Amino acid sequence: MHIIIETPIALKLKRKVEIVVISDVHLGTYGCHAKQLLTYLSSVDPKHLILNGDIIDVWQFSKRYFPKSHMQVIKKIVALAAKGTKVTYITGNHDEMLRKFTDSEIGNISIVNKLVLELDGKKAWFFHGDVFDASIQSAKWLAKLGAYGYDLLILINRLINWLLITFGKERYSLSKKIKNSVKGAVKFISDFEKTATDLAIENGYDYVICGHIHQPKNEIVETKKGKTNYLNSGDWVENFTALEYQFNRWKLYRYSEDKLSAFYADEELKDMSEQELIAAITVMKPFKTPK
Structure with missing residues (x-):
């Protein structure tokens, strides 16, 4: 008679990945899905983690809203760096205040405005993409107002989706519907992608990797x-x-x-109090700017 004892081995499995790129997390806003991101980060073991802008939403940061799950994402990133993952934080428009620390490093974490890597003989160009956004460059207050409106739309959408799921219906994205139906939004996305690819081709880059427009894509141009x-x-x-x-x-x-299967946050993260998380994050040496 064979006795099979099931153990939660799957919870400990991590996929080894050479490079992971995430962007537009918007920690500190109602729209951020930190728990899902934490689940994903707990499922991979990257050599290089590239945070391609708008990770922390400083524009809309409020002491009244920064849930534990958002703090856990920061702690997880710091933990990955402590275990040997190289972490590159590329600044975006919502976290532009970090640009004052450009080219600073602390351990395995560095802050830059853009990044160029050679990957298996090919050149890869990483940047957030807000440099192409005229509304940010010429009228920052208008862009910030739009960001608040977007966050409110996402909050309303969450309520709608909760009701839909409760009644057994599929999720619905208001913002996607608006983006796909408004000609100006469609043109902006198209212009953004064309500008990025034209510049990449002109400068001999085999890959151009952006964020900013919240439109995931992998396309040969x-x-x-x-x-x-x-x-x-x-x-x-x-x-x-x-x-x-x-x-x-x-x-x-x-x-x-x-x-494919559920990966949960590290047990040590789940059991830590908010005060412990803050202490774990803030017990770091000041940034040192290379000479």
Whole structure:
């Protein structure tokens, strides 16, 4: 007689990935899905984690709203760095205050405005993408107002989805519907992608990796001047997506489709109080700017 004892081995399994890229997490806002992101980060063991902008939403940061799960994401990133993962934080528009620390490093964590890597003989260009956004460059107050409106829309959408799920219906995205139906929004996304790929081809980059527009994509773009692989890591507000580089290729990871089994947050994180999490994060040496 054989006795089979089931153990939660799956909870400890982590996929080894060469590079993981996430962006537009917007920690500190109602739209952020920190628990899903924490689940994803607990399922991978990346050599290099690239945070491609808008990770912490400083524009809408409020002491009244920063849940424990949001703090756990920060702690998880710091823990990955402590265990050997190289973490590169590329600044975006919502976390632009970090640009004053550009080219600073602390342990395995560095802060930059853009990043260029050579991946298996090919050049990869990473940047957030807000530099292409005229509304941010010329009227920052208008862009911030739009961000507050977007966050409110996401909050309303959460309530609608709760009702839909309660009655056995599928989720519905208001913001996606609006983006896809408003000609101006569709044109902005198209112009953004064209500008990024044109510049990448002109400068000889094989890959151009952005965030900012919350539109996940992995596409080969070819023009008369050449071709490049355009990639956008999407977001953790609506799409729950990331980019992964392994075995000489890029993959667009979709949490809802690619999550084969549940990976839960590390037990030590789940059991820690908010005060302990804050202490764990803040017990770090000051940033040192390279000479």
